[in-house]
Amino acid sequence: xxxxxxxxxxxxxxxxxxxxxxxxxxxxxxxxxxxxxxxxxxxxxxxxxxxxxxxxxxxxxxxxxxxxxxxxxxxxxxxxxxxxxxxxxxxxxxxxxxxxxxxxxxxxxxxxxxxxxxxxxxxxxxxxxxxxxxxxxxxxxxxxxxxxxxxxxxxxxxxxxxxxxxxxxxxxxxxxxxxxxxxxxxxxxxxxxxxxxxxxxxxxxxxxxxxxxxxxxxxxxxxxxxxxxxxxxxxxxxxxxxxxxxxxxxxxxxxxxxxxxxxxxxxxxxxxxxxxxxxxxxxxxxxxxxxxxxxxx
Amino acid sequence: xxxxxxxxxxxxxxxxxxxxxxxxxxxxxxxxxxxxxxxxxxxxxxxxxxxxxxxxxxxxxxxxxxxxxxxxxxxxxxxxxxxxxxxxxxxxxxxxxxxxxxxxxxxxxxxxxxxxxxxxxxxxxxxxxx
Numbered sequence: 001x002x003x004x005x006x007x008x009x010x011x012x013x014x015x016x017x018x019x020x021x022x023x024x025x026x027x028x029x030x031x032x033x034x035x036x037x038x039x040x041x042x043x044x045x046x047x048x049x050x051x052x053x054x055x056x057x058x059x060x061x062x063x064x065x066x067x068x069x070x071x072x073x074x075x076x077x078x079x080x081x082x083x084x085x086x087x088x089x090x091x092x093x094x095x096x097x098x099x100x101x102x103x104x105x106x107x108x109x110x111x112x113x114x115x116x117x118x119x120x121x122x123x124x125x126x127x128x129x130x131x132x133x134x135x136x137x138x139x140x141x142x143x144x145x146x147x148x149x150x151x152x153x154x155x156x157x158x159x160x161x162x163x164x165x166x167x168x169x170x171x172x173x174x175x176x177x178x179x180x181x182x183x184x185x186x187x188x189x190x191x192x193x194x195x196x197x198x199x200x201x202x203x204x205x206x207x208x209x210x211x212x213x214x215x216x217x218x219x220x221x222x223x224x225x226x227x228x229x230x231x232x233x234x235x236x237x238x239x240x241x242x243x244x245x246x247x248x249x250x251x252x253x254x255x256x257x258x259x260x261x262x263x264x265x266x267x268x269x270x271x272x273x274x275x276x277x278x279x280x281x282x283x284x285x286x287x288x289x290x291x292x293x294x295x296x297x
Numbered sequence: 298x299x300x301x302x303x304x305x306x307x308x309x310x311x312x313x314x315x316x317x318x319x320x321x322x323x324x325x326x327x328x329x330x331x332x333x334x335x336x337x338x339x340x341x342x343x344x345x346x347x348x349x350x351x352x353x354x355x356x357x358x359x360x361x362x363x364x365x366x367x368x369x370x371x372x373x374x375x376x377x378x379x380x381x382x383x384x385x386x387x388x389x390x391x392x393x394x395x396x397x398x399x400x401x402x403x404x405x406x407x408x409x410x411x412x413x414x415x416x417x418x419x420x421x422x423x424x425x426x427x
Contacts, residue, residue: 034346174344182337182347198304202346219309226307280416283307 006031006155006186007052009063014047014056014210021047023210024061029188029203034181036197037190038290039207045190046088048207049159053085066154081110084153088160088190090144094133098126098143105147117150123172137164149176156180158189162196174200198286206290208297214289225284226264230256231277240270247296259284259292298327302343310345314353322362322375323386329375333363 007029014022022044029035039045050056052065054076066082068075092101102121106112121128124142126135135143141164148156156177162170170193177200181187191197197204204221206214214221224245230236236256238249245263249256254277258267264281271279284292300317302310321327333339336354340347354371357363364372400410 033348171344175341178340178344178347179337182340195304199302199344200346202348219311222307222309280412283305285305 003030004067005029007063007065007188009048009052009061011061012048012051012063013059013061014044014051015059020210022051022207025207025210025212027063027205027212027215029186029205031186032181032184033202034177034187034200035189035203035205036201037188037205037207038192038194038197039190040294043207044210045207046159049085049157049190053080053083053157082154084148084151084156086144086148086158086161088163090140092132092140092143095131097129097131098135099128101132101143102146102150106150109151111152113150113152117146120146120149138166138169141165142169145173145176149180152183153185156185156187156189158187160190160192162191162193170196194287194290204286206293208294211297213293213297218286221286221289222283224260224262224264225289226260226267227282227284227288228258228260228264228267228271229278229280229282230258230271232256233275233277237274240274241267243267243270248292261289298333300339300343302345302349310349311352311356314343314349315356318353318357318373319360319362322373327373327375329373331373333371333373335370 005028007027009025009027012022012025012027013020025044025048027048037045037048047056051058052063052070054070054073058071063070065079068079070076070079093104096104098121102117106114106117124139124146126139126143126146132140132143141161145158145161148158162173165173174196177187177189198218201218203217204214205212232254234254236251236254238251238256241249241256241258243263243266245260246258246267247261248259250259251257260267268279268281298318298321300314302313304310306313318327318333327333333354334342336347336350340350343350354363354365358365358371361376362374364374366372397410401407405413
């Protein structure tokens with residue numbers, strides 16, 4: 001197993017006039033893992049993905065996908081053969097039927113798996129003869145996913161793949177992601193479904209205002225983020241807790257709540273040294289990590 | 298075997314899986330020689346990254362509780378030592394029951410006892426693991 005990143009960017013930047021959509025992004029996405037790409041609407045996720053695929057030209061900086069430079073047209077074509085991509089708006093030809101769309105897509109890819117396409121058509125309950133323009137949003141998403149999952153790519157990039165899907169559809173999507181990952185496919189996907197991300201992802205990147213704020217494994221986040229609720233006999237000594245790893249302190253009367261991205265032990269130790277009446281430590285879920293990180297920025 | 302992983306407990310999923318497999322071996326729910334599902338099968342069943350299952354299996358192999366055979370899966374190896382742990386756990390549970398009974402008599406509510414336990418469990422584990 002090599003550990004060469006499947007996606008690597010160096011100071012990747014995209015500006016639209018005075019608006020910087022993505023700023024000096026240094027991203028390194030490892031192989032053999034599921035990486036989730038989180039951020040609010042307009043954080044720069046889709047712009048980043050489009051730059052990676054060569055669909056949007058970076059203003060400056062550079063990057064490679066599967067070792068191919070994103071700004072080189074020839075290398076870009078080579079790369080696209082090994083990357084399956086599901087776009088955010090699921091662009092499909094409205095005048096084609098489901099069956100025609102699948103046949104059309106299959107003719108482009110040498111890694112196409114007819115058996116998988118047929119199985120998914122069944123599982124997704126897509127009507128083969130219906131025109132794409134007459135599909136519901138959820139069915140459209142399923143068709144776009146089918147076109148990606150029927151291939152055997154080295155890297156799978158999905159932009160908001162769960163949009164429009166009901167809970168059953170989302171569960172099926174996650175199982176497909178796990179199955180693909182089991183076959184050695186690296187997965188990079190953006191999502192707003194934090195609860196789902198928290199289950200399947202190995203690694204999380206949080207983008208806000210074009211900046212990368214968090215780039216860590218979920219195991220690491222689970223083990224290091226803590227909320228420590230303290231009660232003191234007198235006014236809480238807030239200043240004493242401004243140490244490395246403490247991201248936020250809230251005080252209300254005799255109560256103090258500390259949000260720490262690491263170093264929770266030091267906070268607890270300090271609380272005991274300062275005679276806190278009560279010390280309660282709680283883990284922090286990905287939703288709170290995301291919300292706090294984005295708010296602080 | 299039924300496993301249940303909780304993504305929000307602040308503990309890596311692979312550790313949860315390891316503990317549940319170990320617990321199953323200690324209670325006898327898993328016996329010596331029992332076969333566990335393959336990495337892909339279990340990952341799809343639990344809807345977690347295959348790396349989570351792979352890491353749990355390989356750590357358990359390192360601990361001597363699982364034997365990974367090329368191409369044929371993971372097999373439980375329960376030694377006598379594991380068995381004696383079951384007795385330990387039972388003794389510990391009896392002591393815990395006594396302690397909780399005592400705390401209740403002293404007027405603590407179950408919710409308060411639970412919170413105190415959780416706080417204490419989270420506290421030293423982090424210091425000990427350093």
